[in-house]
Amino acid sequence: MKTVLKNIYSWIDERVHLEDVVHFMGKKYVPVHSHTIWYYFGGVSLFLFIIQVITGILLLLYYKSGEELAFESIQFIMSKVQFGWLIRSVHSWAANLFILAAFIHMFSVYFGKAYRKPREITWLSGMLMLFLALAFGFSGYLLPWNELAFFATKVGTDIAGVVPVIGEPLLVFMRGGEDVTGATLTRLFGFHVAVFPGIFTVLLAIHLLLVQRQGMSEPLEYAVEKNTVRKTMPFFPNFILRDLLLWLIVVNILAILAVFFPWELGKKADAFAPAPAGIKPEWYFLFMFQTLKYIPAQIWFVDGEVLGILLFGLAGLLWMLVPFWDKKSSRGERNRWVNYFGLFAVMYIIIFTIIGWLV
Amino acid sequence: MKKYFGKPILLMFIIVSLVIAKEPDKCFECHQSLGDKPSELFSRDVHFQKGISCAGCHGGNAHAEEMEQAMDTNAGFLGVPKGDAISETCAKCHSSEEMLSKYQSQLPHNQLEMLETSVHGKMATSGKEHIVQCVTCHHSHGIVSVKNATSPVYPLNVVQTCTKCHANAAYMKTYNPSLAVDQLEKYRTSIHGEKNATGDANVAECASCHGSHDIQNANDVRSRVYPTNLPQTCATCHSNSQYMKEYNIPTNQFSEFAKSIHGVALLQKKDFGAPACNDCHGNHGATPPGISSISKVCGSCHALNAELFSESPHKKAYDERNFPECETCHGNHGVVDATDKLLGVSEGAVCIQCHQHDKFPKGYETAKTFRSIIDSLEIVSKAAIQLVNEAEQKGMEISEAKFKLRDAQQARMESRTMIHSFNKEKFLEVTKKGFEVAEFVRSEASLAVDEFYYRRWGLGISTFIITIVAVSLFFYIRRIETKQQTHNTSST
Numbered sequence: 140m141k142t143v144l145k146n147i148y149s150w151i152d153e154r155v156h157l158e159d160v161v162h163f164m165g166k167k168y169v170p171v172h173s174h175t176i177w178y179y180f181g182g183v184s185l186f187l188f189i190i191q192v193i194t195g196i197l198l199l200l201y202y203k204s205g206e207e208l209a210f211e212s213i214q215f216i217m218s219k220v221q222f223g224w225l226i227r228s229v230h231s232w233a234a235n236l237f238i239l240a241a242f243i244h245m246f247s248v249y250f251g252k253a254y255r256k257p258r259e260i261t262w263l264s265g266m267l268m269l270f271l272a273l274a275f276g277f278s279g280y281l282l283p284w285n286e287l288a289f290f291a292t293k294v295g296t297d298i299a300g301v302v303p304v305i306g307e308p309l310l311v312f313m314r315g316g317e318d319v320t321g322a323t324l325t326r327l328f329g330f331h332v333a334v335f336p337g338i339f340t341v342l343l344a345i346h347l348l349l350v351q352r353q354g355m356s357e358p359l360e361y362a363v364e365k366n367t368v369r370k371t372m373p374f375f376p377n378f379i380l381r382d383l384l385l386w387l388i389v390v391n392i393l394a395i396l397a398v399f400f401p402w403e404l405g406k407k408a409d410a411f412a413p414a415p416a417g418i419k420p421e422w423y424f425l426f427m428f429q430t431l432k433y434i435p436a437q438i439w440f441v442d443g444e445v446l447g448i449l450l451f452g453l454a455g456l457l458w459m460l461v462p463f464w465d466k467k468s469s470r471g472e473r474n475r476w477v478n479y480f481g482l483f484a485v486m487y488i489i490i491f492t493i494i495g496w497l498v
Numbered sequence: 499m500k501k502y503f504g505k506p507i508l509l510m511f512i513i514v515s516l517v518i519a520k521e522p523d524k525c526f527e528c529h530q531s532l533g534d535k536p537s538e539l540f541s542r543d544v545h546f547q548k549g550i551s552c553a554g555c556h557g558g559n560a561h562a563e564e565m566e567q568a569m570d571t572n573a574g575f576l577g578v579p580k581g582d583a584i585s586e587t588c589a590k591c592h593s594s595e596e597m598l599s600k601y602q603s604q605l606p607h608n609q610l611e612m613l614e615t616s617v618h619g620k621m622a623t624s625g626k627e628h629i630v631q632c633v634t635c636h637h638s639h640g641i642v643s644v645k646n647a648t649s650p651v652y653p654l655n656v657v658q659t660c661t662k663c664h665a666n667a668a669y670m671k672t673y674n675p676s677l678a679v680d681q682l683e684k685y686r687t688s689i690h691g692e693k694n695a696t697g698d699a700n701v702a703e704c705a706s707c708h709g710s711h712d713i714q715n716a717n718d719v720r721s722r723v724y725p726t727n728l729p730q731t732c733a734t735c736h737s738n739s740q741y742m743k744e745y746n747i748p749t750n751q752f753s754e755f756a757k758s759i760h761g762v763a764l765l766q767k768k769d770f771g772a773p774a775c776n777d778c779h780g781n782h783g784a785t786p787p788g789i790s791s792i793s794k795v796c797g798s799c800h801a802l803n804a805e806l807f808s809e810s811p812h813k814k815a816y817d818e819r820n821f822p823e824c825e826t827c828h829g830n831h832g833v834v835d836a837t838d839k840l841l842g843v844s845e846g847a848v849c850i851q852c853h854q855h856d857k858f859p860k861g862y863e864t865a866k867t868f869r870s871i872i873d874s875l876e877i878v879s880k881a882a883i884q885l886v887n888e889a890e891q892k893g894m895e896i897s898e899a900k901f902k903l904r905d906a907q908q909a910r911m912e913s914r915t916m917i918h919s920f921n922k923e924k925f926l927e928v929t930k931k932g933f934e935v936a937e938f939v940r941s942e943a944s945l946a947v948d949e950f951y952y953r954r955w956g957l958g959i960s961t962f963i964i965t966i967v968a969v970s971l972f973f974y975i976r977r978i979e980t981k982q983q984t985h986n987t988s989s990t
Binding site: 214217218224225372373376377380381383384387388390391394395398400401403404 | 893895897898946960965968971975978979982
């Protein structure tokens with residue numbers, strides 16, 4: 140057996156020089172310090188994304204897009220297809236855990252100032268992937284074509300429609316018309332299974348390549364202490380095996396969630412039915428939704444909702460461009476304001492999400 | 499202004515009337531000598547008898563010798579009131595408590611107010627006056643007490659008075675084209691109308707049900723004949739044992755109806771699909787349904803049951819024995835919810851009333867079988883519902899089976915209807931469908947419940963395996979890291 144594997148390895152190595160990659164991985168080390176735990180969230184996000192791809196493809200075998208078919212096909216998947224209930228529940232739960240892991244990963248990178256030179260492109264590709272993950276969530280939410288999803292999409296696209304200048308065309312583009320209809324479903328389905336995964340894969344490849352090429356970033360305080368002896372662990376097999384251990388735990392969590400809290404399907408969407416009470420977006424949009432509810436209708440001469448959306452847009456842009464305005468961190472100096480800004484953002488998101496959940 | 503001057507004017511009016519009453523009424527004397535119709539009628543008028551002069555309504559000086567002085571507008575002469583001024587003239591006294599008590603009248607003082615808020619208080623098509631004035635029903639110069647047999651609103655005359663307008667199709671279509679104009683004709687065919695025509699003033703006429711001054715449209719919730727108010731309106735007479743004594747009919751219809759399935763639906767649940775008295779007995783053409791027609795009355799709503807019954811062997815048997823059809827088993831005013839308990843030969847069942855084992859063994863056995871099958875169908879349906887609920891509570895996707903439950907429910911309803919055919923084959927055909935659906939639902943739900951436990955077991959086993967792998971991996975990592983540390987220490 141060993142000889143066969145060795146022969147296969149030699150056959151490939153002869154053609155693509157695998158030895159270089161193995162040598163590179165063997166020489167790659169991961170810094171060990173009190174914040175090493177945060178490194179694993181990148182891997183967890185990746186793992187959850189892989190689960191999404193696999194379960195998504197399996198769902199595609201039975202899912203039928205269209206106003207008259209979508210809900211029924213999910214119903215079929217959940218009741219008739221062997222393990223269909225498990226695949227659908229895992230897909231829904233993994234989507235939420237993926238966004239949660241991606242947020243944690245992003246904040247750990249932010250507070251560790253890992254975005255500083257030379258990792259600006261890694262940060263940018265990561266941020267774009269986070270935005271895409273939110274877009275995945277938004278587009279996927281409508282696909283079962285149930286009542287909650289229908290009205291949440293209506294509200295969500297309405298909010299997008301408020302954006303000055305591009306809002307109206309954006310709304311029509313997202314909905315495939317003036318209203319949320321079967322055309323919206325087909326459109327979001329197309330984005331969810333073709334456009335977004337395509338872009339995401341390119342960004343993910345860039346992101347992973349850069350991580351491998353540049354290695355893990357050390358926190359600023361470790362990086363500036365030149366004289367101390369730094370602890371490291373080999374990327375292969377130590378870090379990879381630890382990653383694997385965490386992934387097994389995640390699989391267990393997902394299985395428990397899928398069995399004990401199967402993702403509900405609800406009622407089929409009916410455009411003529413009144414909107415059910417307490418329509419809320421998915422939890423990761425809740426802090427923005429809640430903020431928009433608190434903003435007065437008119438602030439001075441500007442529409443409150445427009446102002447809110449513009450402020451969120453501006454904050455998001457500022458956040459994404461942090462490697463370019465935080466020059467101090469790149470120079471190896473401490474920048475307290477970046478921390479304050481980050482802490483404010485974390486607290487704001489947590490508090491408003493809780494309020495949005497409870498109200 | 500009216501507030502400040504109303505009372506002094508009224509007082510003056512009373513004083514003038516008193517003075518006039520004591521002195522000869524020149525208006526009446528003159529007009530009587532001319533032999534005109536109004537004065538002739540007025541001599542029998544209740545107002546004349548109470549000492550009220552022509553000037554009471556027409557104004558002027560009733561004591562002046564000369565006509566020019568008597569009918570001088572400066573002396574307050576009004577002439578013949580027109581339009582709404584007619585009712586306003588009547589209201590000068592009839593809306594005044596003081597005036598009514600002065601003449602010892604027991605009449606209510608809000609008649610005009612009621613008239614104006616009634617359906618007749620709407621504006622006429624001319625747009626100049628209200629549809630009905632006091633004189634429209636009570637006449638003008640020959641007004642007598644309502645209790646007087648010559649009054650146009652006396653119970654025996656009121657139907658003619660109302661139909662002056664209500665039987666006039668040309669007139670009525672200008673106000674309500676959809677309103678029938680044959681009420682009088684129908685009324686005369688009813689027991690109420692027949693008795694009224696023979697001089698019985700106690701039976702119901704128009705005003706008994708619709709009211710007098712306060713008549714509302716039948717669709718108006720304030721109307722006495724609005725579906726939810728009608729049973730109480732009928733009960734005003736029909737529940738009064740003293741009043742109904744001479745007619746020798748029961749007076750418990752309303753109390754029975756109020757407790758019945760129909761009464762509870764109409765009076766408590768406000769379900770207008772449920773019948774009120776008039777839906778079975780008719781309204782203007784009210785007549786108690788006889789044995790030959792009662793199935794037609796019930797069948798107008800319960801069509802399928804009536805049709806099945808008329809084709810059943812019971813139809814002939816009932817006709818021969820002069821049994822009322824639906825009523826024999828279900829009762830009439832106190833008709834109860836037709837549960838399965840009515841069926842069969844056990845306590846509370848109605849079949850056993852005729853089909854005793856010793857007299858009609860075949861009917862006895864059939865009734866017993868019907869009940870046993872319908873009970874079994876209920877038991878399997880309930881078991882299926884219970885399993886569906888259990889599966890749903892366990893979070894299983896069971897919507898298809900749940901939807902199918904409607905078919906089981908439908909089959910149960912159909913089988914209950916099919917009982918009225920009293921045909922075993924037809925009954926079994928329907929119940930068979932019910933049993934099949936219930937079995938399908940039960941098996942689907944049962945599979946879902948089993949699947950739930952299968953998932954739990956599957957989760958337990960897979961979690962256990964994954965945990966074992968994870969723990970092994972943990973120890974493996976520790977082992978290689980210990981090895982690496984040993985290797986590093988020895989190399990340094």
